[in-house]
Amino acid sequence: MSEERAEKGGSAGSMRDCWSCGTTVAVRAPFCHACGVIQAPQPVDHFTRLNLPARFDLQRADIERQYFGLQRYFHPDRFAAKPARERALSSQHATDLNEAYEVVKDPLRRAEYLLALMGRPVQGDACSTISDPRVLLEAMEMREELAEAQSAAEIESIVARVEAECEAVLDEVADAFAREAFDLAGRHCIRLRYLTRLAAEAHERRARLEA
Amino acid sequence: MQILEIHEPGETPLPHAEDRRPAVGIDLGTTNSLVALSQDQKPEVLCDPDGSAMVPSVVAYSGTGEVLVGEAARRHLLEEPDLVVSSIKRLMGRGPEDLKRLAGSLPFELEPAEDGRMVRLRIGERRLTPVEISADILRALKARAERALGREIGQAVITVPAYFDDAARTATRDAARLAGLEVLRLVNEPTAAALAYGLDQGAEGLYAIYDLGGGTFDVSILRLEKGVFQVLATGGDAALGGDDFDHAIAERFLAERARQLGAETLSVAATKQALVTARLAKECLTDRTQGEWVLDLDGRTSRHRLDAGSFEALVAPLVERTIATAKRVLFDARLKPQDVRGVVMVGGSTRVPLVRRKVAELFGREPLANIDPDQVVALGAALQAEALTHGSDTLLLDVTPLSLGIETMGGLVEKVIHRNSTIPVARAQEFTTYQDGQSAMLIHVVQGEREMARQNRSLARFELRGIPPMVAGAARIRVSFAVDADGLLTVSAEEKTTGVAAHVEVKPSYGLTEEEMAAMLRESMEHAREDMEARLLAEARVSADRVLLALRGALRADGGLLDAAERQTIDAAVAKLERSKEGEDRGAIQDAIEELDHATQDFAARRMDRNIAAALKGVSVDQLGRKTGSGE
Ligand SMILES: Nc1ncnc2c1ncn2[C@@H]1O[C@H](COP(=O)(O)OP(=O)(O)OP(=O)(O)O)[C@@H](O)[C@H]1O
Numbered sequence: 141m142s143e144e145r146a147e148k149g150g151s152a153g154s155m156r157d158c159w160s161c162g163t164t165v166a167v168r169a170p171f172c173h174a175c176g177v178i179q180a181p182q183p184v185d186h187f188t189r190l191n192l193p194a195r196f197d198l199q200r201a202d203i204e205r206q207y208f209g210l211q212r213y214f215h216p217d218r219f220a221a222k223p224a225r226e227r228a229l230s231s232q233h234a235t236d237l238n239e240a241y242e243v244v245k246d247p248l249r250r251a252e253y254l255l256a257l258m259g260r261p262v263q264g265d266a267c268s269t270i271s272d273p274r275v276l277l278e279a280m281e282m283r284e285e286l287a288e289a290q291s292a293a294e295i296e297s298i299v300a301r302v303e304a305e306c307e308a309v310l311d312e313v314a315d316a317f318a319r320e321a322f323d324l325a326g327r328h329c330i331r332l333r334y335l336t337r338l339a340a341e342a343h344e345r346r347a348r349l350e351a
Numbered sequence: 352m353q354i355l356e357i358h359e360p361g362e363t364p365l366p367h368a369e370d371r372r373p374a375v376g377i378d379l380g381t382t383n384s385l386v387a388l389s390q391d392q393k394p395e396v397l398c399d400p401d402g403s404a405m406v407p408s409v410v411a412y413s414g415t416g417e418v419l420v421g422e423a424a425r426r427h428l429l430e431e432p433d434l435v436v437s438s439i440k441r442l443m444g445r446g447p448e449d450l451k452r453l454a455g456s457l458p459f460e461l462e463p464a465e466d467g468r469m470v471r472l473r474i475g476e477r478r479l480t481p482v483e484i485s486a487d488i489l490r491a492l493k494a495r496a497e498r499a500l501g502r503e504i505g506q507a508v509i510t511v512p513a514y515f516d517d518a519a520r521t522a523t524r525d526a527a528r529l530a531g532l533e534v535l536r537l538v539n540e541p542t543a544a545a546l547a548y549g550l551d552q553g554a555e556g557l558y559a560i561y562d563l564g565g566g567t568f569d570v571s572i573l574r575l576e577k578g579v580f581q582v583l584a585t586g587g588d589a590a591l592g593g594d595d596f597d598h599a600i601a602e603r604f605l606a607e608r609a610r611q612l613g614a615e616t617l618s619v620a621a622t623k624q625a626l627v628t629a630r631l632a633k634e635c636l637t638d639r640t641q642g643e644w645v646l647d648l649d650g651r652t653s654r655h656r657l658d659a660g661s662f663e664a665l666v667a668p669l670v671e672r673t674i675a676t677a678k679r680v681l682f683d684a685r686l687k688p689q690d691v692r693g694v695v696m697v698g699g700s701t702r703v704p705l706v707r708r709k710v711a712e713l714f715g716r717e718p719l720a721n722i723d724p725d726q727v728v729a730l731g732a733a734l735q736a737e738a739l740t741h742g743s744d745t746l747l748l749d750v751t752p753l754s755l756g757i758e759t760m761g762g763l764v765e766k767v768i769h770r771n772s773t774i775p776v777a778r779a780q781e782f783t784t785y786q787d788g789q790s791a792m793l794i795h796v797v798q799g800e801r802e803m804a805r806q807n808r809s810l811a812r813f814e815l816r817g818i819p820p821m822v823a824g825a826a827r828i829r830v831s832f833a834v835d836a837d838g839l840l841t842v843s844a845e846e847k848t849t850g851v852a853a854h855v856e857v858k859p860s861y862g863l864t865e866e867e868m869a870a871m872l873r874e875s876m877e878h879a880r881e882d883m884e885a886r887l888l889a890e891a892r893v894s895a896d897r898v899l900l901a902l903r904g905a906l907r908a909d910g911g912l913l914d915a916a917e918r919q920t921i922d923a924a925v926a927k928l929e930r931s932k933e934g935e936d937r938g939a940i941q942d943a944i945e946e947l948d949h950a951t952q953d954f955a956a957r958r959m960d961r962n963i964a965a966a967l968k969g970v971s972v973d974q975l976g977r978k979t980g981s982g983e
């Protein structure tokens with residue numbers, strides 16, 4: 141696993157020796173240009189890893205195209221017939237790609253990660269950190285409603301409502317990013333976080349009710 | 352934005368032409384196993400000389416040391432049930448604790464095992480682990496492939512139920528190693544099925560794979576798109592399958608029998624026989640509405656009627672469990688049943704009409720059956736074996752079926768990797784000490800979804816030693832989990848504040864220890880190094896003994912089926928075999944065996960008919976009549 145270091149781009153000129161043939165290669169090159177052998181992955185941010193611009197406004201299809209495209213190169217299935225060290229390196233690359241994809245494809249995680257990259261991490265992740273009283277009130281009411289819901293239909297309607305709400309907040313997050321209003325984006329993220337958790341809990345309850 | 356420098360497109364890491372050796376795909380099933388080979392993306396199952404594709408996952412261990420696998424072993428199931436093992440896959444990676452739970456329901460005689468050790472089966476004089484028995488099946492499959500292809504096979508892709516836990520996966524890999532096979536990859540059975548299906552049918556979109564075999568149930572949801580096979584979610588039950596249907600029927604029959612004949616204690620052999628009859632009844636009821644079966648156990652007979660309705664009532668709770676799991680998996684993938692474009696049915700138990708109905712009901716569409724449910728997993732495994740050795744344009748992204756975590760204070764589980772994470776995946780979590788000056792920490796790795804550690808599967812216990820004295824809560828112990836593309840977990844731990852190299856000790860909870868593995872490997876190597884001819888001669892003698900032994904038993908029991916002339920021919924052939932057995936000529940022994948075999952064919956057929964007649968009474972009377980008619 142590589143560290144989530146926020147240094148962008150890295151030092152462009154730095155070189156290293158290919159572990160296999162000794163040729164000097166660019167640190168960022170995943171394959172040696174002389175012998176073609178896979179090199180160790182670099183500690184880069186998730187956007188760089190997927191070869192995507194570090195911004196909130198990304199399309200699902202573009203993220204997937206990058207992710208699948210890169211996995212085609214790095215996945216351990218491509219190295220099954222290679223020596224152990226190459227297999228291990230491919231596994232590291234694939235692991236890093238999976239992690240990057242998990243974060244970047246999920247709008248909330250993407251937003252939070254982006255804010256952290258910019259040195260503006262969204263405050264802690266427990267519910268208790270909701271400081272906006274209106275948001276707090278909303279959270280409590282929704283939770284109560286969910287707790288009281290008995291039938292699958294009731295829960296279903298809560299899920300639908302919460303999900304619609306999530307969509308609306310996401311639009312606001314996107315809008316805040318577009319206007320470079322990062323503090324606002326951070327506040328929306330907090331609301332989105334509890335809404336997402338609520339949706340997951342409602343979803344889970346419905347699943348249990350049906351089972 | 353940084354540009355990834357992928358140099359020289361021609362240098363993509365695909366294997367070179369000289370690496371090309373055939374690698375096979377193996378479906379190591381609870382009931383049936385298959386081996387297949389794919390060339391130019393055209394997978395084919397490798398059959399034995401008489402054209403059968405499936406190898407029953409049955410192993411017979413004779414008193415004389417001979418090991419039979421497949422149909423040959425299954426024939427002994429009723430005659431020497433003590434020496435025949437079936438459904439061994441159900442014990443893969445299981446510890447004694449699991450078996451206590453299953454006790455009584457398994458037709459195995461188990462050696463009492465200490466906690467944390469691998470179980471052993473008592474088979475005649477032998478004491479064998481499930482790994483060794485599975486290795487015997489894999490050896491037979493390897494031999495079959497080598498015979499079919501006329502060259503040596505060293506590598507294989509082996510499928511495992513998606514819901515297999517780490518211990519069971521490790522056990523499968525160990526079995527392959529014992530059998531002399533290098534495992535290129537463990538592939539999940541439903542994923543292999545999707546691969547074969549998707550490539551064959553050019554499918555795109557969301558698909559559900561519902562795989563109900565002999566011993567395991569899996570359901571996976573995949574997205575198929577432009578050569579990418581992305582598993583979105585998977586779920587299942589590693590101990591639910593057609594065997595459980597058999598058990599339900601057998602239990603009903605035995606309860607009826609107890610009412611008819613009074614209570615009795617059945618031998619393991621009798622239990623196996625009851626299960627065979629139950630399976631026969633179950634499979635019959637797929638095409639018929641009712642029937643009657645006879646149990647002839649430990650010398651007493653009882654008769655049992657069963658109709659399709661009662662059968663469905665018996666197994667409905669089991670089928671319901673699979674449906675609940677399928678719903679759960681849909682939930683996990685955040686999908687509704689109608690989002691799925693097709694449901695692919697895999698496994699022999701999906702032939703049961705109730706199963707088809709329930710699955711169709713859930714998804715609101717008829718399941719797809721345009722590819723053989725018995726073969727599709729092996730075909731997919733073969734495709735993947737080819738892809739791994741020859742390169743491929745398809746990309747297979749699978750997930751880990753169960754969450755992985757460690758036990759924390761109060762016996763709770765802290766999840767480190769969540770289920771349905773795409774593999775390979777790695778994640779680390781920090782923990783701390785809870786006592787001043789604590790110098791060691793026990794790390795208990797568990798797998799499963801439950802909240803308490805003891806409710807989950809225990810995978811390993813590690814001890815992290817050499818933590819320098821600190822106040823409680825000051826140490827930072829980083830535990831890293833990594834699941835590789837085979838779905839296998841590695842765990843390491845490190846104390847971060849001091850950087851003192853800490854000592855990690857791994858004790859697999861149920862696996863074979865390295866020494867045990869080494870000893871077994873040595874044994875099998877020595878076996879291989881023995882003088883070939885001497886071994887073949889010994890084997891021929893052993894076969895002769897077992898043929899003679901079996902025949903004597905048969906003559907004692909059913910000699911009355913023979914007339915004087917027939918008896919004389921057989922006696923002559925017996926005498927000839929006994930003579931040649933004393934000599935050094937392997938060929939002569941084999942000829943004599945064949946001759947005897949030939950001389951007793953009619954006799955065997957008549958006995959078989961009689962046994963079947965006993966088991967089948969009431970089911971296919973007309974057919975039976977025809978058979979005995981032609982035999983006389
Ligand atoms: N016509 C039928 N009707 C009902 N059940 C059947 C029929 N044919 C086969 N089966 C059952 O299917 C099961 C075997 O299926 P299959 O060969 O797919 O299992 P497997 O691959 O060996 O097991 P697993 O995948 O669980 O390891 C057995 O329980 C068998 O009784």
Ligand SMILES: [Mg+2]
Pocket residue numbers: 378380381540564565698728
């Ligand atoms: Mg199967």
Ligand SMILES: [Zn+2]
Pocket residue numbers: 158159160161162163172173174175176177
């Ligand atoms: Zn190089």
